[in-house]
Amino acid sequence: MSTVEQSGARAPSLTRARSSHQMLRLVGRRLALGVLTLFLVSIVIFAATQVLPGNAAYAVLGQHATPDRVKALEIQLHLNRSAVVQYWSWISGVLHGNLGTSFANGDAVSHLVGPRIMNSVVLVLLAGLIGTIVGVGLGMLAAARRDGWFDNIMSVIALAVTALPEFVVAIALVMLFASLALHILPGASFIPPGVSPWSDLSLLVLPVATLVIVIVPYIFRMMRGAMIEALESDYVEMAMLKGVSRWRVLLVHALPNSIAPTIQVIGLNLLYLAGGIVVVEYVFAYPGMGAGLVDAVSARDIPTIQFITLVLAAFYVFMNILTDVVALLASPRRRLPRS
Amino acid sequence: MSTETVGQRPSAGHRPVARLRRREWLAVLGAAARSRRGKIGLSVAAIVLLVAVIGPFVAPYSSTEFVSGTFEPPSSHYWLGTEVLGRDVLSRVLDGGWLLLAVSAAATVLGVTVGALAGIMAAYYRGWRDGLIMRIVDILLAFPAIVFALLLVSIAGPKIWLVVVAVAATHAPQVARVMRSSALDICEKDFVKAVELNRIPSRKIIQGELLPNLVTPLMVETGLRMTWSIVIIAGLSFIGFGLQPPAPSWGLMLNENRIGLVSNPWCMIVPAALIALLTIGLNTFTDAVARVSIGVERPVGEEVFLEERLIGRPLDSLD
Numbered sequence: 166m167s168t169v170e171q172s173g174a175r176a177p178s179l180t181r182a183r184s185s186h187q188m189l190r191l192v193g194r195r196l197a198l199g200v201l202t203l204f205l206v207s208i209v210i211f212a213a214t215q216v217l218p219g220n221a222a223y224a225v226l227g228q229h230a231t232p233d234r235v236k237a238l239e240i241q242l243h244l245n246r247s248a249v250v251q252y253w254s255w256i257s258g259v260l261h262g263n264l265g266t267s268f269a270n271g272d273a274v275s276h277l278v279g280p281r282i283m284n285s286v287v288l289v290l291l292a293g294l295i296g297t298i299v300g301v302g303l304g305m306l307a308a309a310r311r312d313g314w315f316d317n318i319m320s321v322i323a324l325a326v327t328a329l330p331e332f333v334v335a336i337a338l339v340m341l342f343a344s345l346a347l348h349i350l351p352g353a354s355f356i357p358p359g360v361s362p363w364s365d366l367s368l369l370v371l372p373v374a375t376l377v378i379v380i381v382p383y384i385f386r387m388m389r390g391a392m393i394e395a396l397e398s399d400y401v402e403m404a405m406l407k408g409v410s411r412w413r414v415l416l417v418h419a420l421p422n423s424i425a426p427t428i429q430v431i432g433l434n435l436l437y438l439a440g441g442i443v444v445v446e447y448v449f450a451y452p453g454m455g456a457g458l459v460d461a462v463s464a465r466d467i468p469t470i471q472f473i474t475l476v477l478a479a480f481y482v483f484m485n486i487l488t489d490v491v492a493l494l495a496s497p498r499r500r501l502p503r504s
Numbered sequence: 505m506s507t508e509t510v511g512q513r514p515s516a517g518h519r520p521v522a523r524l525r526r527r528e529w530l531a532v533l534g535a536a537a538r539s540r541r542g543k544i545g546l547s548v549a550a551i552v553l554l555v556a557v558i559g560p561f562v563a564p565y566s567s568t569e570f571v572s573g574t575f576e577p578p579s580s581h582y583w584l585g586t587e588v589l590g591r592d593v594l595s596r597v598l599d600g601g602w603l604l605l606a607v608s609a610a611a612t613v614l615g616v617t618v619g620a621l622a623g624i625m626a627a628y629y630r631g632w633r634d635g636l637i638m639r640i641v642d643i644l645l646a647f648p649a650i651v652f653a654l655l656l657v658s659i660a661g662p663k664i665w666l667v668v669v670a671v672a673a674t675h676a677p678q679v680a681r682v683m684r685s686s687a688l689d690i691c692e693k694d695f696v697k698a699v700e701l702n703r704i705p706s707r708k709i710i711q712g713e714l715l716p717n718l719v720t721p722l723m724v725e726t727g728l729r730m731t732w733s734i735v736i737i738a739g740l741s742f743i744g745f746g747l748q749p750p751a752p753s754w755g756l757m758l759n760e761n762r763i764g765l766v767s768n769p770w771c772m773i774v775p776a777a778l779i780a781l782l783t784i785g786l787n788t789f790t791d792a793v794a795r796v797s798i799g800v801e802r803p804v805g806e807e808v809f810l811e812e813r814l815i816g817r818p819l820d821s822l823d
Contacts, residue, residue: 198642205639206646213655324541328787330735332742333780336758336772344765390811430811440648447743458651459743462658470658478646 188493195486206478207259211252214467259475265468267461274468278457282476285446285453289438291369292376297431300381304388304427309415311393320389323382331441335375335448342371372449376441380434387430391423398422425495432488439477439484529719536792545788552782556601565592567599567752575767585768588761593771600752601778607668607747608733615672615733616726619679624714626680627687628706638684641677649674649736654745662745671736675729686721690714720797727790731783738779754779 258265264274307316326334342350350370395401396419404418442455450456454473461469536542564583565571569591576586584593626637647655653670660666690696696713704712740746741755749756754775761771 202639202642202646205643209643210655214659324788324791325784328731328735328783329780330739330783332739332755332758333776336776340765340769340773387811426811436648440650443648443650443654444739444743458654462654462745465658467658470655474647474651474655477648477651481646481648 188490191493192486192490195489199482199486203479203482206482207256207475208252210471210474210478211255212248214471215251215255255471259472264472267469268464268466274472277469278454278472278476281452281454281457284451285442285455288369288372288376288442288446288451288453289435291373292380292438293431293435295373296377296380296434297384299377300384300431301388301427303381304385305392305415305420307385308389308392308396309411311396316389319385323385326378327382327386329379330444331375331379332444332448334378335371335445338371338375338378339448368449368451372445372451375445375448376438379441380437383430383434384427388423388427391426392419395419395423421495425492428492428495429488432484432492435488436481436484439480529723532720532723532793532797536789536796539792539796541795542789542792545785545790545792547785548781549785549789552601552778552785553605555598555778556605559598559601563592563595563598565595567591567596568750569595575761575764575771577768578770584770584774587757587768587771588764593768593774596752596757597754597774597778600754600757600775603747603751604734604738604741604753604755607664608671608730608737611668611671611733611737612675612726612730614668615675616679616722616729618672619676620683620718620722620725622676623680623683623685624687624710624718627684627691628710628714634684637680641680644673644677645681647674649732650739653736653740657740657745662740662748664747667737667740667746671733671740674736675732679725679729682721682725683718686718687714690717720793724790724794724797727786727793731786731790734779734783734786 255265262275264278266272267274267277303319307319310316341347350367392415396414401414401418404414409418442453443458444455445451446453446455447459454476458470458473458477460466461473537546570589571592572582572586572590574586574588574590576582576590578585582592582594584597587593587596622637622641626634644652649671652674653667656670656673657666691714696709699709699713737746738753738755741753742759744756744759747753747756749760757775758772761768765772
């Protein structure tokens with residue numbers, strides 16, 4: 166066994182009790198802060214949709230609504246009461262699972278949004294998983310032969326794709342695979358409500374591919390950068406000089422030390438997907454939360470807007486905490502106490 | 505009297521420093537423009553910029569005039585054919601960029617200014633102001649950018665000023681976070697401590713000592729944010745909540761002409777390509793600036809630091 170690995174293994178064990186205690190406290194503090202943030206976020210959502218500029222009743226009914234109808238809607242929305250009372254009745258309803266009824270068709274919001282959440286989760290998880298594997302793999306390969314032809318080509322592609330809007334990627338994919346060049350995939354999904362997207366996997370290919378193409382460059386670049394730094398370090402040189410095989414150096418010595426910053430970028434990209442689904446689901450008519458939000462905003466369906474944004478924000482806040490904790494656990498250096 | 509002279513000397517002394525710094529950021533931009541990446545990025549972005557700026561003056565038809573049948577293929581009259589309502593695609597392409605660029609630039613300037621001020625103030629004052637600013641940042645960062653913009657647009661409708669404010673509001677917290685972490689390093693430096701001892705007002709210290717030293721990270725941030733402004737605003741227009749018809753806009757054109765993808769693909773390919781070239785060019789140039797600026801302030805080889813800055817979130821916020 167190498168000296169490097171030994172020293173790496175010994176240091177945490179000396180302070181394991183202390184550091185795991187610290188970890189728990191850190192996670193606890195982060196969770197408490199997350200709940201607080203989410204509470205404040207709910208106030209922002211509520212204020213933006215129901216209290217702030219203009220009258221929500223007019224927003225729903227249009228400028229030419231009759232006073233009677235406005236009055237009726239105001240009572241239905243409790244707009245005639247104080248903002249605090251309105252907020253309380255909304256948030257306690259959400260906490261009890263009573264999300265109100267959609268303005269668009271009078272259906273219960275939970276009934277409308279529930280299946281969409283599952284569809285979006287499938288999309289985000291698939292894209293996140295595939296994107297992570299592809300990004301980490303390509304990043305390692307590029308770093309292993311730094312400045313080789315593979316590294317050069319991939320770096321240029323990554324730089325170009327980094328800033329590409331997802332709707333441009335989506336349209337390019339539709340042109341290539343669904344309309345102009347080839348006709349092998351459906352350009353838009355026609356999943357009736359209530360049917361699982363798993364029922365026809367070909368419908369998932371293009372939306373997932375779009376999201377993967379959008380997130381891979383970030384993961385690739387961070388993995389490549391972190392790996393290059395790790396490969397330049399003394400412990401890798403030491404291992405090389407001892408004659409450890411190239412792949413072992415890459416996987417056992419360099420990878421664990423470069424994965425922590427990469428995990429944070431993977432987390433950031435999963436967060437990004439929460440926004441990315443809005444445009445991508447819209448392009449492919451995929452029945453998820455993102456397309457639901459676009460529909461709700463066009464229909465001025467306030468209860469649905471409030472709930473979907475709250476769900477996306479909750480995903481954001483807790484994903485952030487999860488990312489930091491996993492990165493902390495994965496990073497041997499950061500796991501040690503600061504002193 | 506004595507405090508006055510003590511107070512004046514550093515302010516008289518720091519002026520040449522500021523000038524030197526000004527040359528430094530110009531030097532960074534120049535070096536970036538001369539690097540291979542910078543050249544490519546700048547020229548790609550410049551082509552699109554030219555189309556957007558000169559386009560409205562050379563467009564053969566009015567961009568809102570119905571000149572012919574719908575989805576006609578390219579001909580000698582209509583070089584790129586006609587679109588969904590029978591308007592000339594070329595004229596709409598030429599006229600559809602400047603508003604996107606202007607709105608994106610406005611949102612970028614607003615967002616970067618507010619965010620940088622908030623971040624620098626948080627780093628300089630620390631204490632309750634830091635806590636308050638960073639809590640607000642946390643709340644705003646809990647929304648995906650496009651979702652936050654949609655939330656703001658959902659009630660008052662897609663007015664241009666609201667789109668600017670909404671997009672700026674999604675930039676400001678990110679900029680604040682980055683600038684705070686850069687400013688924290690500088691606040692610890694001896695020359696800031698020395699000026700603080702001389703009872704110079706905080707506003708002057710921020711202006712005279714902190715800002716000149718934060719110009720390079722600020723340039724990188726501005727480049728990144730401009731790229732994102734374009735992505736978000738074109739995206740909002742694409743889903744129907746950004747720039748409004750009948751005025752032409754590249755993002756909007758993509759959506760309007762979706763059903764004509766097969767009969768006249770040019771009405772989608774050209775706007776999509778222009779948006780793509782614009783974001784690729786800007787991002788490539790920003791990357792070149794970041795590389796040069798890190799060469800100036802950090803030893804070469806700090807790949808992770810570079811990527812962190814370009815991804816837009818300092819990763820030191822773990823505890």
